[in-house]
Amino acid sequence: MSVPVLNLFLSPKTTVSLVVILGAVLNVILLLQCYKQVEIKKIPYLLLGSIIGIPFGAYVLTVFSVQFLKILIGAITIGSASLLFLEINKRFKREHLASILVGLISGVLKGSVGMPGPPIVLFGLNQGWEKERFRATIIAYFTMLSFVTIGTFLKFKLFTEFIAMLGIIGLPMLLLGSWVGIKLKGKVSAAGFHKIILALITIAGVLGIITAF
Numbered sequence: 001m002s003v004p005v006l007n008l009f010l011s012p013k014t015t016v017s018l019v020v021i022l023g024a025v026l027n028v029i030l031l032l033q034c035y036k037q038v039e040i041k042k043i044p045y046l047l048l049g050s051i052i053g054i055p056f057g058a059y060v061l062t063v064f065s066v067q068f069l070k071i072l073i074g075a076i077t078i079g080s081a082s083l084l085f086l087e088i089n090k091r092f093k094r095e096h097l098a099s100i101l102v103g104l105i106s107g108v109l110k111g112s113v114g115m116p117g118p119p120i121v122l123f124g125l126n127q128g129w130e131k132e133r134f135r136a137t138i139i140a141y142f143t144m145l146s147f148v149t150i151g152t153f154l155k156f157k158l159f160t161e162f163i164a165m166l167g168i169i170g171l172p173m174l175l176l177g178s179w180v181g182i183k184l185k186g187k188v189s190a191a192g193f194h195k196i197i198l199a200l201i202t203i204a205g206v207l208g209i210i211t212a213f
Helices: 002-006 012-037 040-063 066-086 095-113 117-127 131-155 161-184 190-212
Strands: none
Touching: 002 012, 002 066, 002 190, 012 040, 012 066, 012 095, 012 131, 012 161, 040 095, 040 131, 066 095, 066 117, 066 190, 095 117, 095 131, 117 131
């Protein structure tokens, strides 16, 4: 959600780089809460595809215009929300092979628009992964993905002093938000939360496209 919202105020390159840094911190915090439930065997296949995809995504981020990136982020946001809303299910029999492909798409999205989640979430829901193990596994995956992305972004020189300053400013609110989220986990209706998030994501995506013009 943060990417299309931040794009209303910052350039896509700044937004994506900032989300990569803060996302790494958030993922570590969340992983400490659920590491015992991680299904390690699922991660290598996802990560293999992602490692291939991240440099391509970072290249897109450095080459394409601000307007194009805003439209791309908005379109991916709306498309992802629509797919989640429709709850399209068709399980893959060769899950390991599908995981590599999904990881590749996730890596490209992580490097280009800072949004690696949609394909992974859709894939896990589609395969019927058990809720708590699914949550823990994708958090572990995102944690590893964040550090791979940070290394790639350093190579492409996408981090600046301004982004570091924004990261320092945003860190206290990130820590507060993660604490509130951990406390609320299990106390909020999953169905109601799902609908609210989909609505907010769609609105953010539409606003992102509008600001591009």
